[in-house]
Each structure stands twice: as C-alpha cells, then as structure tokens.
Amino acid sequence: MGKFTPRQIALYVVVLVALIAFPLVVKGTFPTHVMIMFFMFAMMGVAWNLLGGYAAMFSFGQAAFFGIGAYTSTILLMNYHVNPWIGLVVGGILAALTGAAIGIPCSNLRGHYFAIASIAFAEIVRICFNNWKFVGAAEGLSLPLLPESLGNFMFHSTKVPYYYIMLAFLVLSIFICWYITVNRGGFYLRAIKESHELAKGMGISFVRYRLYAIMVSAFLTAMAGTFYAQYILYLDPESVLILPISVQVVLVAMLGGAGTIMGPVIGAVILIPLSEYTRVWLGTKGTGVDMMLYGVLIMLISAYQPKGVWGLLTAIGKRAK
C-alpha cells in the first residue's frame, strides 16, 4: 500500500479523464444525475470506510452528519445570507464537533454496540429536526434561489457544474483518506481495529484516534450534505436524515470492499445506478425493488467474497500476473 505501479497510475488517470469527459459526451440530464449520485455516495462510502473499514466502528448514523451539513449551510444561507461555500465549511465543522461529542461517550463501544449507538444517535437527530420549528420541522425548507454561479454554489440551467463539483469532492475525499491510511493514522486505526489492548500496549490512545476518524468522516459526509442541499434545493428530515441513507452508505462500502481506498467507489458504481434506474423503470410500483436487489447482492458478497468486489478484482489482477 502507498506505492503505485505505473500501470495503476495509468489506470487511475484514464478513469479520471473518462469521468471528466463524460458530460461532454453524454448529454442527458438523467445520466448526469445518476453520475452525481454515484459520486456522492462514493464520497460518503469513502468517508464511512475510515470508520467502519479501518477502525471497526460500524457507523449506521452517517445520515446525521449528512443532514447536519445540509441543514447548516441552508439555515446560514436562508437566515443570515451566508455564502454556501462558507456554510459548507461551517457545516463540516459542526458535524465534526457533533461526531466528537457522540464519539467520546461511545469510545469504548465496539462492533455491534457502536452500530446500535450510531443508529440511536442518528434517529435522535432526525426526530429533533422533525420537530424543530427553526429548521422548518417536518415541512422542510426551500432554498432561496440565487443567481447561477460557482461562487453561489447554485446552477439552474444545467447539472453539469454540479457534476464537476461532486467529482472534485470525491477526488478530494479519496486523497484525504488515502493520505491518512498510508501514514500513522491508518496504521493506528488498523491496530485499534485488531484490539484495543494491543493498541494501548503500543502507546496508541485509541480514544484520540477513534475521535480523529469520526471527525474526518463526519466532515466529509457533511460536505456531501451541503452539496445535496444545493443540488436539490429543498430539504426536509425525510430526504437527508433517514436511516436508509445511512444503510446505503454502509452497503456501498461493504459491497465494494471495506478497508480499501477504492472499494466504496466500486460499490457505489454498482449500487447507485442500480437503485436510480430501477426506480425509474419500475416507477412507484417498484418502490423497494432496489432494496431487494441490494439484499441479494449483499448476501452473495458476504457469503462468497467478504472482501467485497475490490477484493475480487485484486485477486483476479494477481492471478493475471
């Protein structure tokens, strides 16, 4: 890990160039939307991976951070006319602080217990927002329309700028997580994942490193939240704070390969188009069909390829050599 072969670098460059060229070639609104959703969930999967994949903190509460990001920038914009880009940073910081606040009491929880605590936390956040008048409660908020520009983080005539912004966010997230995992932080998180005892014995403050992981993961997830608010221009608890979002993030990472940098991206490229297209093909009659397909995929993966699709690909890659 950490070093790339020329072939790998070439592959990443080709993929990145192809993604940059995509909107120039494919003109439809819907394919662009699907790609944006793919990037967004890939980004959240990468952020989740820092917790679940590297440190065995199986968070099922990422929707809370997503929602905090979305609501913070929106409230700041609506009530105080704060530029969404600043809102993005403030939302990220708020989410990171919330993550720290929830992370400290949970610092000794492992495995299932951490998962349960994270669900409880996210549900509390959702219920609060559902009843909190200041943030629009259950009716939600409609973002004020600003003139179309990158500075305003808002575009009306085309989705393409959103596409590039989200792609940039995804690349940034991958870089941040890659940098963390090939340095001390990654080594320490993997030690903590193995055993708290072992980590302590090696001088690692597992409370501190777990907090770092939660805060980085929360910040990145909140960035995706702000993006989503600016993209959809409407916000209510049902669209950003619900459990299925958290579950989707976990599935993306697990399917692709938890504990690998590119795993969640692979997971997202399989799951998100699947979910978006089944939704369109089957309409309202098909609600839930994507979830059924997920279920089957997840069962197959966990039974036959616990390391996810990425694990499968690297295994094939090794055999080919």
Next chain:
Amino acid sequence: MSDAACLEVQGITKRFGGLIANEDVSFTVNQGEILSIIGPNGAGKSTLFNCITGFYRPNAGRIFFRGKDITQYSAHKICKLGVARTFQVVQVISDMTVLENVMTGTYLRTYNRRDVREKAEEILRFTGLYEKRDTLGPDLTIADKKRLEVSMALGTQPTLLMLDEAMAGLTPVELREMMALIRKIRENGVTLIIVEHVMEAVMELSDRVVVINSGRKIVEGVPAEIVRNPEVIQAYLGDRYHA
C-alpha cells in the same frame, strides 16, 4: 530511591471484588537488569504485570518509573514514557505484514513514513525476522509470532521491556533463540521484566527473581538462592514435599 532504579513498585494491592489478586507487593528493578517474576498458576503475576503497564489500576500502592509516579497513568502514556509490553496470548495485527506490524510500533516516536520504515527494518534485522517482513502476521509460526510481538514492542523504543510468557510453548531450539534475543536486547541497554513459567529460561537469564504466591511476594533473590528456598519449593510442590 537509588539512581539505578528503573522501576520501583511499592505496596501494590489489586482486588477484583472479593478476590485479592495482589497484596502489598513491593520490589525494585535496577537499570539494565533482567528481573523475572515467577509463581504458580493464579499467583497474580499477570495482574501485577497489568498494574505496572497501566492496564489495571491498583487499589493501593504506588509505581515509579525512573523516579516518576506512573500509578495513575493510562496504558498508552506509560508506553510513551518508555515501557513496552507483550501479551500472554500473542497479539499481532492480522491484516498487516510483519514489517507493517513493526512500523505501527515505530510510529510512536517517528512520524516520517520513510524513517519509520527504516527503523522497523532495522529492528527486524535485529530480531531475525527480516526475511519474513512481507509475510502476513497470522501466517507466522507461534515462535515467529512471539518474535514479532517483541519486535513490535521494540519499535516503540522502550527503556523497560516487559515480556509476558514470551517463551511458553516453544521448542528447545526456539527457546534458545528467544533467550539469545533477550540477552541481545539487554546488551542494547534495555531493562527487562519477564513473567515466565519456563524455569530453564528464568534460571539462566535472570539477574534476580521475584516469587509471587497467592498474590503476595514470598521471596526475592538471585536464581541460585531461589531454587533452594523452602518457601518457593512449598509454593510450587505443596506442603507434602516441605522438609
């Protein structure tokens, strides 16, 4: 306290509910020596070990490391001060190679990735695991795993290294190798505390031996004295053999 004291344990008592695991245990470890802690199963050796390394908090007593009171310190801080340990049940990071495992230890005092790697490689050459640096932790033999655990501990650059049964379950050849390694570590100026059942190793390696029975220290001395001590014989063999 003398200048030579590396570790000073004063009147440590540790209770688990009604069970007294350690009672008023005191001893001193001098700089550069190898001190063994022995005693029958359940005597409280591991509890004592865990109290010193900050994994348990003693109910009474104080522990000084190089003159500093570390009784209330958490485990990771004690390690940062220079006390490293291994575990009775071998613990290595299973999704890491041998080299990465040692790097995890080395990161404690080094940040730059290249330096960390170089130091870890140096340690692996020292402990004789260099050839196996790319093997995954769980794929090693038990003897190599123990060696790896020692390497990981050395990665944190300790002044005091505490080994919890590092020689249990080894073949005679492996035992010799481990003993040679322990001597080499001491020659590098590291003080060692060894909790051990393998008497052959204890008698040959130790400068001094502390014997624990039923949570109390019953005797302390050089190996030759210990083997002749009637209380030790009684503790190990029972009353019937007591002269």
